[in-house]
Amino acid sequence: MNRAREASSEIRSVEDLSKLDSPVHGLSPLSKLLLTIVFIATVASFNKYDIVGLFAMILVPLLGYMISGIPVSTCFRKLKVVLPIVLLVGIVNPFLDREIMFSIGSFRVSYGIVSMVTLMLKGMYSLMASFLLVATMPIDDLCKSLRKIHMPKIIVSLLLLTYRYVSMFLDEVATMTESYSLRAPGQNGIAFRSWGSFLGQLIIRSMNKADRNYGSMILRGFNGEFYYCDRVFSKLSWLWIPILIAACVLMRIFNVPALLGSLFVR
Amino acid sequence: MIDIRGLTVEYDGGIKALDSIDLTVNEGDSLGLIGANGAGKSSLFRALTGLTAFTGSIKFNGLDVIKKNLPSIRQDIGYVIQESDDQMFMPKVIEDMIFGPVNYGTSKEDAVKKADEILKKLEISHLKDRYNHKISGGEKKMAAIATILMMKPKVILFDEPTSSLDPHNRRTVINAINGIDSTKIIASHDLDLIYDTCGKVALINRGRIVKVGDRDEILRDRELLESNGLELPLSMGGR
Numbered sequence: 020m021n022r023a024r025e026a027s028s029e030i031r032s033v034e035d036l037s038k039l040d041s042p043v044h045g046l047s048p049l050s051k052l053l054l055t056i057v058f059i060a061t062v063a064s065f066n067k068y069d070i071v072g073l074f075a076m077i078l079v080p081l082l083g084y085m086i087s088g089i090p091v092s093t094c095f096r097k098l099k100v101v102l103p104i105v106l107l108v109g110i111v112n113p114f115l116d117r118e119i120m121f122s123i124g125s126f127r128v129s130y131g132i133v134s135m136v137t138l139m140l141k142g143m144y145s146l147m148a149s150f151l152l153v154a155t156m157p158i159d160d161l162c163k164s165l166r167k168i169h170m171p172k173i174i175v176s177l178l179l180l181t182y183r184y185v186s187m188f189l190d191e192v193a194t195m196t197e198s199y200s201l202r203a204p205g206q207n208g209i210a211f212r213s214w215g216s217f218l219g220q221l222i223i224r225s226m227n228k229a230d231r232n233y234g235s236m237i238l239r240g241f242n243g244e245f246y247y248c249d250r251v252f253s254k255l256s257w258l259w260i261p262i263l264i265a266a267c268v269l270m271r272i273f274n275v276p277a278l279l280g281s282l283f284v285r
Numbered sequence: 286m287i288d289i290r291g292l293t294v295e296y297d298g299g300i301k302a303l304d305s306i307d308l309t310v311n312e313g314d315s316l317g318l319i320g321a322n323g324a325g326k327s328s329l330f331r332a333l334t335g336l337t338a339f340t341g342s343i344k345f346n347g348l349d350v351i352k353k354n355l356p357s358i359r360q361d362i363g364y365v366i367q368e369s370d371d372q373m374f375m376p377k378v379i380e381d382m383i384f385g386p387v388n389y390g391t392s393k394e395d396a397v398k399k400a401d402e403i404l405k406k407l408e409i410s411h412l413k414d415r416y417n418h419k420i421s422g423g424e425k426k427m428a429a430i431a432t433i434l435m436m437k438p439k440v441i442l443f444d445e446p447t448s449s450l451d452p453h454n455r456r457t458v459i460n461a462i463n464g465i466d467s468t469k470i471i472a473s474h475d476l477d478l479i480y481d482t483c484g485k486v487a488l489i490n491r492g493r494i495v496k497v498g499d500r501d502e503i504l505r506d507r508e509l510l511e512s513n514g515l516e517l518p519l520s521m522g523g524r
């Protein structure tokens with residue numbers, strides 16, 4: 020299958036996941052959004068050599084995946100395109116920072132290796148958390164709750180449409196590359212000299228499509244409100260979100276694995 | 286019900302899609318809008334629904350089609366657009382169908398009940414829970430028609446409702462169209478469809494109205510049709 024087509028159907032299948040039912044799905048979208056932001060910020064703030072503390076942070080998203088019934092592997096499968104990029108970020112660190120931090124047997128671990136691993140973990144955790152957020156929160160529900168806290172209609176509609184247009188745009192890419200390759204057999208990808216017109220066409224066509232789509236939305240009464248979202252969210256949302264946020268912060272301040280370790284190893 | 290005076294639609298680059306058109310549609314009319322590719326049919330629909338800027342005047346139930354009146358006018362117009370791909374924006378067919386009614390205050394249960402009736406009428410109940418991006422072109426067209434029938438609009442604009450439909454579905458759509466009491470405007474090159482669904486016909490060519498008249502007066506006039514890039518309907522002995 021065409022890669023763009025594949026990507027768009029991946030996005031859509033994530034949207035399917037978001038319609039499932041689980042305690043995580045039942046939490047209010049805003050509380051989840053807040054928690055995700057706090058989680059990513061906490062993870063990002065870890066010292067680049069604090070690998071042990073960072074390890075413990077995986078508990079938060081793992082808990083989320085377990086309760087929501089979405090396998091962690093789904094996340095990695097769907098994100099297989101971006102994951103390598105995230106993991107490559109710290110790849111040069113071992114070459115820049117060769118001072119030895121500790122050794123395991125005869126294997127010397129430099130500061131550079133440790134900071135590379137922490138960077139990878141930070142990226143991976145953030146991806147895991149963001150994916151969980153998207154996979155447990157229908158976009159329309161998020162928009163509706165943003166409206167509830169009086170976020171301006173224009174911004175909320177923009178968010179919704181952007182989200183929708185990503186898959187629409189990818190479909191357009193797919194259609195265009197398909198029809199291109201049908202008329203340019205044997206060519207691998209799109210010839211460099213055609214890029215300009217291809218991109219220009221792509222933008223214009225997606226805009227027209229978006230325009231017609233938005234037109235049929237407003238013709239059916241869309242005015243920036245989300246009456247059609249009627250999922251009722253758990254009242255407990257705002258109770259256990261602070262607990263989780265507190266847990267994140269505590270794990271950041273105290274070295275939880277070390278604490279636990281010292282409990283057992285006296 | 287619809288009163289169009291001096292309607293001109295000009296796109297960027299000076300292309301006049303419609304050039305000073307006058308047209309009246311009465312309540313309960315079923316008007317066929319025929320014309321070759323690029324004649325301006327879709328542009329007329331887009332102007333009517335306020336989706337395209339125009340000059341001249343369009344009155345809908347006495348209300349001018351201007352920005353201020355659009356919300357109330359649009360509540361009464363259903364528009365089956367030519368590109369059914371772009372008509373559907375919710376993930377599933379059923380979600381798309383109830384979108385409009387729920388926006389206008391119908392409860393979700395009632396909307397779903399109504400959707401079931403319409404799906405049955407169009408013989409596409411099997412599409413109810415399917416994903417819009419995973420159904421065929423013709424199925425999409427049927428689903429798009431279903432979403433618009435959900436709105437029970439006073440006026441329905443159909444832009445090529447039967448393109449990409451197989452003979453059976455085409456017949457189903459024709460029967461469905463004939464079963465609707467609303468005022469209808471149907472744009473198509475499928476003149477047999479127009480013959481089966483419309484009492485009046487307006488022929489446009491290059492943005493101008495060539496002739497408005499009774500169905501038989503226009504659809505049986507081989508010379509008129511051929512000089513405007515069309516052919517006699519098959520049922521009238523066309524090729």
Ligand SMILES: Nc1ncnc2c1ncn2[C@@H]1O[C@H](COP(=O)(O)OP(=O)(O)OP(=O)(O)O)[C@@H](O)[C@H]1O
Pocket residue numbers: 296297300301302320321322323324325326327328329367
């Ligand atoms: N967005 C646009 N910008 C510029 N010109 C346009 C645009 N849309 C349509 N046109 C031009 O306006 C004219 C009328 O187009 P319109 O889509 O109304 O025709 P139509 O009768 O619906 O044709 P078809 O039967 O092919 O659907 C055409 O010449 C077309 O090229």
Ligand SMILES: [Mg+2]
Pocket residue numbers: 326327328367444
């Ligand atoms: Mg058209």
